Amino acid sequence: MRDVAIIATSQSVMEVDTNKTSVELMVPVIDAAVVASGLDRRDIGFWCHGSCDYMVGQPFSFVSAVDAIGAFPPIVESHVEMDGAWALYEAWIKIQLGDCDSAVVFANGKSSSGDINRIMSLQLDPYVVGPLWPDERSIAAMQARVLLERGIITESEMAAIAARSRRDGTNNSNALVTGHHTIAELLAMPRISDPLRAHDCPPVADNSVAMVIAGGDLARSLCERPAWIRGIEHRIDMQNIGARDLTGAPSARLAAHAAGAHNDKLDVAELHAPFTHQELILHREMRIDPSATSVNPSGGPLCGNPMMAAGLLRIAEAANRVMGGTADRVLGHASSGPLLQQNLVCVMEGD
Amino acid sequence: MSAAFAEPGPVLKVRTPITISYRYSAGPNSSSHLAGLLEGRLIGNRCPSCSLVYFPPRNGTCPKCARALAEEVEVGPRGTITTFCVVNVPFLGQKIPIPYVAANIKLDDADMSVSHLVLGCDAAEVRIGMRVEPVWKDRAEWGPTLENIDHFRPTGEPDLDIEAGDR
Numbered sequence: 001m002r003d004v005a006i007i008a009t010s011q012s013v014m015e016v017d018t019n020k021t022s023v024e025l026m027v028p029v030i031d032a033a034v035v036a037s038g039l040d041r042r043d044i045g046f047w048c049h050g051s052c053d054y055m056v057g058q059p060f061s062f063v064s065a066v067d068a069i070g071a072f073p074p075i076v077e078s079h080v081e082m083d084g085a086w087a088l089y090e091a092w093i094k095i096q097l098g099d100c101d102s103a104v105v106f107a108n109g110k111s112s113s114g115d116i117n118r119i120m121s122l123q124l125d126p127y128v129v130g131p132l133w134p135d136e137r138s139i140a141a142m143q144a145r146v147l148l149e150r151g152i153i154t155e156s157e158m159a160a161i162a163a164r165s166r167r168d169g170t171n172n173s174n175a176l177v178t179g180h181h182t183i184a185e186l187l188a189m190p191r192i193s194d195p196l197r198a199h200d201c202p203p204v205a206d207n208s209v210a211m212v213i214a215g216g217d218l219a220r221s222l223c224e225r226p227a228w229i230r231g232i233e234h235r236i237d238m239q240n241i242g243a244r245d246l247t248g249a250p251s252a253r254l255a256a257h258a259a260g261a262h263n264d265k266l267d268v269a270e271l272h273a274p275f276t277h278q279e280l281i282l283h284r285e286m287r288i289d290p291s292a293t294s295v296n297p298s299g300g301p302l303c304g305n306p307m308m309a310a311g312l313l314r315i316a317e318a319a320n321r322v323m324g325g326t327a328d329r330v331l332g333h334a335s336s337g338p339l340l341q342q343n344l345v346c347v348m349e350g351d
Numbered sequence: 352m353s354a355a356f357a358e359p360g361p362v363l364k365v366r367t368p369i370t371i372s373y374r375y376s377a378g379p380n381s382s383s384h385l386a387g388l389l390e391g392r393l394i395g396n397r398c399p400s401c402s403l404v405y406f407p408p409r410n411g412t413c414p415k416c417a418r419a420l421a422e423e424v425e426v427g428p429r430g431t432i433t434t435f436c437v438v439n440v441p442f443l444g445q446k447i448p449i450p451y452v453a454a455n456i457k458l459d460d461a462d463m464s465v466s467h468l469v470l471g472c473d474a475a476e477v478r479i480g481m482r483v484e485p486v487w488k489d490r491a492e493w494g495p496t497l498e499n500i501d502h503f504r505p506t507g508e509p510d511l512d513i514e515a516g517d518r
Contacts, residue, residue, distance in 0.1 A: 021378035023410035027417055041417070057373035067410050070417030114373040121369065130367040 004095050005219040005226030006323070006348065008036035008212040009316035014176040014205040014304040022056060022108045026068040026208045030106050037102075037212035038222045041070060044212075045100025047077040048091040050084030051108040052308050054119050065108060076100070083107065083272075084209060084312030085334030085344045091213055092232055101218045106210035107313075109306025116204050116307055124338060125239060136338070137193040137201055143246040143339050144195050144277040152247055155195065158276040159186040162199035162302055169299025176304030177203040202274035202305030209309045211316050227319035227330070227348040231259030234344035241338055249278075249285050252333070252343040256286040259331075259345040266293045266347075267327035270314035272334045274301050281340060282333065293331075297321070311335065315346045322350045380411030380420045385495035391487060393427040395461050396420035406461040407497070427458035430503070431511045432481045434464075437474045450474045456483060456503055457513065465497065471504030480510035 010033035018025060034041050047069050053061050062079045069075060076099075080086045084107025091103035120136035134142075147153045160183055169178035181199070189197045213219075219226040235251035235258070238244055256262070269288050273279035279300075283290060296302075298317040301310050311334020321327035329349045336342040377385055380396050384407050387394035395406030398413035399421045405413065406426050413420055435454035452474050455464035469477055471486070483503035493499045 017374070017376075019376050019379065019382075021376060021381070021410050021412075023412045024378045024380075024419065027412055027419055031417065054371075057371065057375075064410055067412045067414035068417055070413075070415060072415040113375070114371050118369075118371055122371075126367055127365055131365065133367070133369055 002096055002098070003216040003219070003228060004092055004213055005223065005228045006211050006316070006319040007214050007219050007223035007226050008033050009210070009320055010036060011174055011209045011313060011316060012207045013174045014207045014306060016112050016176070016204060016206060018110065018112070018206040022051070022061060022110050023065060023068045025110055025206065026065065026106060026108055026210070029208045030068055030104060030210045033106075033210035033212050034104060037214070039102055039212065039214075042073070044102055044104050045076065046091055046094045046103040047075055048087040048094075048103060048105050049077070049079045049107070050082050050087035050105075050308055050312060051079070052081055054114075054122055055116070055307060056110055056113045068106075083308050083310065083334050083336050085315055085332075085346070086234065086336070088211070088213070088312060088315060088346070089232055089234060089344065092229060095213065095215045102212065102214040104210060104212055105312065106208065107309035108208050109309025109313075110206045110208075111204050111305070111307040112206050120338070124241075129241065137196060139241060139338055140201070140275045140278070141193040141196045144200070144275065146246050147277050147280070148195055150247060153277055153280045155187060156183055157280060158200055159183045161276040161279050162186055165296055165300050165302035166199070168297050169303035172299045172303065174207070175299045176205045178299060178303055196275065199302070200276040202301050202310075203303070205304035205306045207304070207306040207309060207313075209306075209313045209316055211312070211319070223323065225323050225325055225350050227322035227350065229346060230349050231261070231347040232345070233258035234342065236337070236342045237340070239337070239341065244339070246339060247281065249281050249340040249343060252282055252335070252340060252345070253285040255343045255345040256331075259347045261331055261345060261347050262287055264329055266329055266331050268294045268297060268318055268321045268330040270296055270298060270300065270318040270330070270332045272301055272311045272314045273340070274305050274310070274335070276302065278335075278340055286333070286345070288331075311344065318346070319348055322348055325350070378411040380408045383423055384408050388497060388499055389493060389495050391490070391493070391499065392425060393458060395424050395426045397422040397424050403462040404460060405463065406458055406465065424460060426461040427485070429482060429484045429506060430456040430458040430461075431513055432469065432477065432479055432483060433457050433513055434479060435469065435477050437477070452477045454483075454503070467497070467500060468502040469504070470502040476505075478510070480513060482506045482508040482511065
């Protein structure tokens with residue numbers, strides 16, 4: 001294995017109903033990451049992008065996203081129709097294979113162009129689930145209900161996740177929905193998709209995220225304290241949500257184990273659990289003890305969930321803790337698909 | 352329950368209709384381009400890095416330099432044909448009698464061409480370097496679109512040698 005590290009990250013301030021195009025949203029963020037890395041744009045070995053055409057309703061929008069790179073002279077480029085975290089995985093492999101020494105990974109999370117809650121229905125099995133078009137919040141509510149009625153979690157625990165997220169988000173100038181609330185205040189709020197309340201659900205947000213990764217010596221020469229990727233793995237649960245035990249996420253457990261999450265103490269875990277009850281699932285599956293590990297100090301996806309960028313954003317936030325010297329060993333997690341179906345875990349360490 | 356469900360046979364097809372509507376934001380640069388068309392003005396944008404003038408300023412970004420386009424530049428309205436094809440294929444719903452000419456036209460002061468119709472002369476007369484000007488539709492039909500121009504027609508000016516750098 002080659003040593004590969006995240007050496008620079010950048011993100012835009014989350015907003016709603018941005019008047020910018022996806023490309024305009026990405027240009028300054030990509031530029032800032034490249035400038036922060038110290039590399040010349042033309043020396044970048046590989047570019048990889050994560051986005052989803054359904055979000056802005058433009059077929060092949062990922063092709064026009066190449067406009068955001070400045071692909072002249074020609075570049076080596078790829079795209080995943082996934083959260084940008086999976087673009088990171090592809091870029092990491094590219095460096096492992098020795099094809100290049102550096103890569104820019106970026107994600108476009110312009111979520112407010114359409115009704116994201118409804119767009120997410122399109123990823124469901126079109127034959128037996130699709131005809132009912134249950135929306136994202138409704139199936140999340142089904143999952144929360146099973147957890148509550150089996151006594152695995154409580155509504156207070158869910159509200160506590162929201163309260164902690166929004167409180168920590170007040171320290172993150174890029175976060176969208178933040179504030180100080182007591183658990184009692186949150187539990188007094190109305191249910192919007194029973195048993196979920198608004199604070200249990202991810203706020204729709206537009207932003208973009210970019211990072212530069214580099215192999216061994218190059219990373220050391222450019223960055224004072226690179227966030228070395230010690231393990232990056234992803235696993236997938238079955239697509240049929242009716243056949244899954246919705247109280248668990250075996251793929252998250254397996255990905256965390258394979259990435260070596262448990263080999264040593266974790267200082268920070270940035271988890272991409274869009275709903276409060278899903279973070280409680282991840283604690284259990286990924287064996288994360290919130291009393292020993294700081295979970296989502298950025299505020300996490302409950303302060304703004306730019307779909308397709310939110311997972312890469314978690315990894316960027318975790319990497320920033322290492323690069324900033326406030327943590328030695330961190331975990332970034334991304335999820336995709338309905339109800340934590342797909343999970344990616346990236347474990348990073350400082351020198 | 353209908354008879355179709357009473358006698359199950361092989362399921363050959365399911366229909367799962369869904370409609371999603373989107374709000375499209377053109378972005379600041381493309382918005383001034385589109386707003387200009389509403390007034391019959393042709394507005395492009397210059398890249399602050401390579402100085403090329405984009406018309407239309409798609410995505411508001413220079414794809415060569417990955418820089419946000421800046422300065423607004425009024426282009427045209429006259430232009431020069433950079434290449435063209437003569438359409439001879441009849442198809443259902445065709446509005447223009449064949450043969451007709453679809454051309455790439457580089458508007459004056461723009462650095463790239465737009466595709467449009469060239470009418471007003473015999474298709475056989477059209478050539479690269481030919482000078483053309485827009486024929487606008489009736490103002491009542493205008494919207495934020497290049498379709499406000501019905502077609503381009505020859506100006507009768509001498510040809511430009513685009514390859515040799517004439518502008």
